[in-house]
Amino acid sequence: MMRILHSLPRTHKLLLLPVATMVTVLGAHKIVTAVEDARHDRQTQDTVLVPLEADATPGVPALNPAPVSEAIHLASRAMDATREPVPVSELAATEIVDVSFLESSPEIAAALPARDEEASAPRLDEGARHLAIVIGTVASGMLAADERLVADATSYEDISEDELELFDEGPIVLEEEIAASEPYVPEWQTYTVESGDTFAIMAQEHLGMGYGEVMNLLESLPEPRLLTHWRVGQHFEYQLDEQGELLALRLMKNARDGYLIERGEQGVEVATIERAGEATQRLYAGTVNGSFARSAQATGLTSAEVARLSHVLEKKLDFRRDTRRGDRFRVLVESDLIDGESLDPRVLAVRYEGARMNLTLVRNSDDNRFYTPDGESLDPAFDRRPFDGYYRLSSHFNPRRRHPVTGRISPHKGTDFAMPTGTPVNAPADGRVEKVGNHPAAGRYIVIRHDNGYKTRYLHLSRPLVSRGDRVTRGERIALSGNTGRSTGPHLHYEVLVNNRQVDAMKVDLPESQSLSGEALVAFQRAAEPMLAALESGETGTAVASTAAEASDDEG
Incomplete structure (x- = not known):
């Protein structure tokens, strides 16, 4: 293995060529070195300025032509050695280091000139040596890029004074600038009521409200009991501004209804909230075993749904006299599902099959009245006089x-x-x-x-x-x-x-015939088809419940 070692480290020898060229040829007062790291193509370029004294003359002091020429010659040969092999016969004696295998190679030994042990190796001028050490370290990556030297370096950008002023305080870091310009976005937070909590104290400690503001809010709220009569475990949501003061308060009475309270310069404003749910249908099937109400509840119907069902049937069915043990019924109910809670139940259709009466009723969405599948109303016409003919x-x-x-x-x-x-x-x-x-x-x-x-x-x-x-x-x-x-x-x-x-029987408004006919009847029967099919098949996508109630026959 061969190395070129003499006087200076190899890196400094390679740097002598650009250093000497800039000093002797350009004769600049300032030395500007463009640095490009060949190992990192995307690394930004730096500019190094080396100022000279005002009375300095072109060139570098203490650099004599002979040492400089010698430095250029040595640097050139060192660079050539890094690009392609240099024949041993062309090397000077001072550029060869003894290695063990040289003695065993007659060809190489014959090509080498005789050594002059007493000959002193040529030494570089101290000024060139010092300049190479100072500048060479910075420019070490310039020569490693082979042909990408700075011989033709220039710039074509026209940068205005206004643009330069933008960088007076240093480079702009994009991520920091974006973060600084983003507006404040309040987030909804949740407060859960704990034992001993009162809204007045909570509002002052967590919402940045004064006692007077709390009283004004309670007076503006249509249902102040939502804030004055708390139960442990209840919760509500709120938003705060950058100063930690209340922006908005959201109170829900149930899954559907609530109030939105917003705080502004003119005080608080209250708006109602009504959430829309997903309409779902459920089919309940049961058998009368005791009272109809208890039998209906045994299928899974809620008390509110049983009340609505009874109100529909009681116009045709006397629950005390007409119902018998073993009578069967099916009820199709629609409700709004919000957060897993069923709200606003609506009876869509019902079929009752009894010993004394068979009855099928379907709700008409156009007028919310119930009709038979043939379009006959539960509210037939009502005669003004209860007799035929005319009497005074x-x-x-x-x-x-x-x-x-x-x-x-x-x-x-x-x-x-x-x-x-x-x-x-x-x-x-x-x-x-x-x-x-x-x-x-x-x-x-x-x-x-x-x-x-x-x-x-x-x-x-x-x-x-x-x-x-x-x-x-x-x-x-x-x-x-x-x-x-x-x-x-x-x-x-x-x-x-x-x-x-x-x-007054002669003046009171009496029901007229509500039976459907024409296009209204056709539209009703078309809409009733899937509901009647659900009553018939017992399939709506949900489980069908059945009663298991046991009560006495004489319960009303």
Whole structure:
């Protein structure tokens, strides 16, 4: 192995060529060295300035031409040696180092000139040596790039004064500049109520609010109990600004409804929150075993859903008299699912198969009323008069009527029609006979509860034709008129009650026929098809529940 070792380290020899060239040829007052690290192509370039004294002359002091030329010659030969092999015969004696294998090679030994042990090796000028040590270290990567030297280095960029001022405080670090310019974005935080917490103290400690602001907030909130009557484990969400003061407060009464409170310069503003849920359908199937309500709850229906179902069926079904053990029913319910909680249940369809009645009802989304699959309404037309033909109205409805004998106010809460005894009396609408009796003043009488919730009463009858609990339909004969009880002559006393209060039967708004027809009927039947199919097949994508309730048959 051969090395070129003489006087200076090899790295410094390689640096003598560019150093000497810049000093002697360019004659610059300042030496500018462009540094490029060949091992890191993307490394940024540095500029090194070596200032000279104001009275200095071109060139480097203490550098004589002979030593400089010699340095250039040695550096050139050293560089050549790094690029391609140099024949041994061309090497000077001072450039050869003894190695053990030289003695065993006659060819090499013959080519080598005789050594002059006493000949002194030429030495470099101390100025060149010092300059190489100072500058060469910086420029060590310049020659390692082979042909990429700085002989033709230049710049074509035109940099304005304004642009230079941007870098007066140093280079810009992009990540830091972006982080500094990002606006503050408040995040929602959650507070969970613990034992002993009060909103007034919590708001001052965590929300940056004063006592007066807390009172103003409570006065602005439609339901202040949400903040004044806390339960352990409740939680609400809030946002704070950069100073740690309240920006917004979100209170939820349940999974769907709540309030958004925002704090501004003018005080607090309160807005309502209503979350939309995902509509889901559930099918429940059961068998009557005791009361209908308990049997329905046994399928998994909630109390609210059972109440809605009972309200739908009671217009056609008397739960006390018409239900029998073993009757079957199916109910299709739709509700909004929010965070796993079922809200706002809606009965879509129901089928009841009983010993005394079969009934199928479907909800119409256009008017939220229930109809049979044929489009017949649960609220049929209601006749104004409960008889056929025309009979004179002998006494009007009058809550301020005076008694003809005593002169005192004696309200007349019905309408009297003068008619011969035995005139047929008809049911004005479908319903159920609630009472049949005999009263000293009213005489023989009948009370009917109709499917639309109205009631009718018939007094001074000669003969009832129905019994308590009977189902009657519109136009069906229910009694014969008479003159029983306290009566001044044959007539029919007729009353209509709405919400158990007597109203003027000749003026009250009565239900008209709500049965569907034409395009409305076609649209309803098209929408009802999947609901009827679910009732028939028992498949809606959810499990079907069944009852297991056990109760006595006489429970209402």
